[in-house]
Amino acid sequence: MLNTANLSLEQAPPISIPLRFFLTAPLFGIAAALMMIWYGPEVMTSRWSPQTLALTHLLTLGFLALVMTGALLQILPVLAGIAVPRVVLVGNLVHPLLTVGTLGLVAGFLLGSTAWLKLAVVALGAGFAIYILAAAVALWRVELPNNTVAGMRMALLALAVTVLLGLSLGAGFAGWDTLIYPALYTNVHLTWGMLGWVMLLLIGVSFQVVPMFQVTPEYPKWIRSWLPRLLLVGLAIWTMLYVAAVNKPELASWSLVWLTIILVGYIAFAVITLRLQQQRRRKITDVTLMFWRIGITTIPISFLIWGIGRLFPTAMEQVDLDLLLGVCMIFGVAIPLLNGMLYKIVPFLSWFHLQNRQLATMCMTVQIPNMKQFLPDRSSKRQFWVYLLALVVTLLSVFAPALLVRPAGVLLALSFVLLGHNLLQVALRYREVSGELSEAVADGQEG
Amino acid sequence: MARITDTMAGDHRRCDLLFAEAEASVSDSNWDAGTAQFNEFHSAMEHHFSMEEGVLFPTFEEASGMTMGPTQMMRVEHTQMRQLFSDMAQAVEKQDRDAYLGLSETLMMIMQQHNMKEEQMLYPMTDRTFGGGADEVIEKMNAV
Numbered sequence A: 001m002l003n004t005a006n007l008s009l010e011q012a013p014p015i016s017i018p019l020r021f022f023l024t025a026p027l028f029g030i031a032a033a034l035m036m037i038w039y040g041p042e043v044m045t046s047r048w049s050p051q052t053l054a055l056t057h058l059l060t061l062g063f064l065a066l067v068m069t070g071a072l073l074q075i076l077p078v079l080a081g082i083a084v085p086r087v088v089l090v091g092n093l094v095h096p097l098l099t100v101g102t103l104g105l106v107a108g109f110l111l112g113s114t115a116w117l118k119l120a121v122v123a124l125g126a127g128f129a130i131y132i133l134a135a136a137v138a139l140w141r142v143e144l145p146n147n148t149v150a151g152m153r154m155a156l157l158a159l160a161v162t163v164l165l166g167l168s169l170g171a172g173f174a175g176w177d178t179l180i181y182p183a184l185y186t187n188v189h190l191t192w193g194m195l196g197w198v199m200l201l202l203i204g205v206s207f208q209v210v211p212m213f214q215v216t217p218e219y220p221k222w223i224r225s226w227l228p229r230l231l232l233v234g235l236a237i238w239t240m241l242y243v244a245a246v247n248k249p250e251l252a253s254w255s256l257v258w259l260t261i262i263l264v265g266y267i268a269f270a271v272i273t274l275r276l277q278q279q280r281r282r283k284i285t286d287v288t289l290m291f292w293r294i295g296i297t298t299i300p301i302s303f304l305i306w307g308i309g310r311l312f313p314t315a316m317e318q319v320d321l322d323l324l325l326g327v328c329m330i331f332g333v334a335i336p337l338l339n340g341m342l343y344k345i346v347p348f349l350s351w352f353h354l355q356n357r358q359l360a361t362m363c364m365t366v367q368i369p370n371m372k373q374f375l376p377d378r379s380s381k382r383q384f385w386v387y388l389l390a391l392v393v394t395l396l397s398v399f400a401p402a403l404l405v406r407p408a409g410v411l412l413a414l415s416f417v418l419l420g421h422n423l424l425q426v427a428l429r430y431r432e433v434s435g436e437l438s439e440a441v442a443d444g445q446e447g
Numbered sequence B: 001m002a003r004i005t006d007t008m009a010g011d012h013r014r015c016d017l018l019f020a021e022a023e024a025s026v027s028d029s030n031w032d033a034g035t036a037q038f039n040e041f042h043s044a045m046e047h048h049f050s051m052e053e054g055v056l057f058p059t060f061e062e063a064s065g066m067t068m069g070p071t072q073m074m075r076v077e078h079t080q081m082r083q084l085f086s087d088m089a090q091a092v093e094k095q096d097r098d099a100y101l102g103l104s105e106t107l108m109m110i111m112q113q114h115n116m117k118e119e120q121m122l123y124p125m126t127d128r129t130f131g132g133g134a135d136e137v138i139e140k141m142n143a144v
């Protein structure tokens, strides 16, 4: 009995692997919020200040990358039907390397220390190399790739581009010779990070999870098979135009027009997703859906503001459009989507592993809590409202940094503390019930 | 070439709709409708499991020689879901809304990840293994 019952877990890593990514990530969110409180308006006024770069990477690497890599190690077997090779080893290596690397990068920026930056480049380089290699082996082994797998492959390519550029930029800061012009490649780096990696992964995964979990119609077939490809090729063409514009300034406006065209593709995805969600047959509104609605709605709104502002520069002269877009993408799109996902995945994994063990040992005396007993709606909804308030104040702080960056920081800190607290409660409950199970099994064997 | 995949995925979607209706009624504390809809959903699921455990899995195991592979994993997950069904049936009986909704949320997660594995991996494997014989297997399943 024991062997067979554990089969369904065989492909998935032990729960401690994803959990450590998920429990560390909110700590980086808290650190980012504390930076906003400590440094105040500085972090929102110049794109290039070391504080801004440190804050950006606390969120993109510390929160987004940790959650997304941890989640992928877990859900690849489910979404793609294939296990990540050596998943325990990969998790054991990637988690500390990304954590230490992110801390090193942030320390390097803030202290202006090349030693820290060198450490960061080595650790992040190694961590991402291992992760990308393992995920690539799994994704390219899939024999009958569906649209989700195709989207995930493209997202992984985009991550590789992002990381290679990030490493070159970081190596430049660390005093190692790299050959490229920082300002130019920074924009390429962050575009591949946000529009490439984050958005392509979102799109690929949505094709599968939105219809299934919310019981909606499927995405239109042409969107599923063409959109991710077109976006990836579109980003590659934009990159060439953008880089070529260094020597041929007349190309600069073309690269801008082209980027705007690509944004239409993302807007189409968001609009279709919202339409599908309106047609969903599963009627109850849960907190994950509330987070997803915010995240998906922010995509068209922020892209439209940015596109209009770029194409008609006189209309919005006083606003720093790039900063506004960056804040929207990180705080308004990526963070809520992942926050919502965590509230499904962490309670589910806890239940799944425990119930599986219960069946394997036939130990029915211990009651396994269901997902909502692991995480009551009350707690997750409370965090949602705090997050929403934090988002609004953070967006407003772009317009009034002197007044609002610190209050935004306080609210964000609270939101990440509550998120971390909620996830930790689930993990502790898991440990408690797991202990009860072990005890009951031991008793059973004695008796 | 995707006869089994299409047929069985279609049945998954049918069960999803029944699930959603029952959940909505219970969420409104409409127990008359909710009880009937839960029962309908429950029997649709049991029927689906019987088609798999009674026909599809054994036929596939015989044809492919894989008895401890994916089909075994799917059976284990059926057991996990069956335990949730029986807990949900109790919640319906006691008209315990919160218990039902916590269980239905949990069921939805395991059910969908289970469906994904089947639709991504197992059903396409059966289609490839059976080839032209798929129609015959479907007929046998329809007789369940």
Ligand code: HEM
Pocket (backbone or CB within 6 Å): A046, A047, A048, A052, A053, A056, A057, A060, A061, A064, A065, A105, A121, A124, A125, A128, A162, A163, A165, A166, A167, A169, A170, A173, A182, A183, A186, A189, A190, A193, A194, A197, A198, A326
């Ligand atoms: C190996 C990992 C990474 C390293 C070493 C790295 C390094 C860097 C460096 C050195 C810069 C500053 C460039 C300059 O000022 O000229 C930068 C900018 C930026 N990076 Fe990364 N990065 C990494 C990963 C990422 C990822 C995964 C994302 C997002 C998904 C990201 C998003 C950004 C953004 C948005 C900026 C611009 C910040 C601003 O304009 O203030 N980075 N990165």
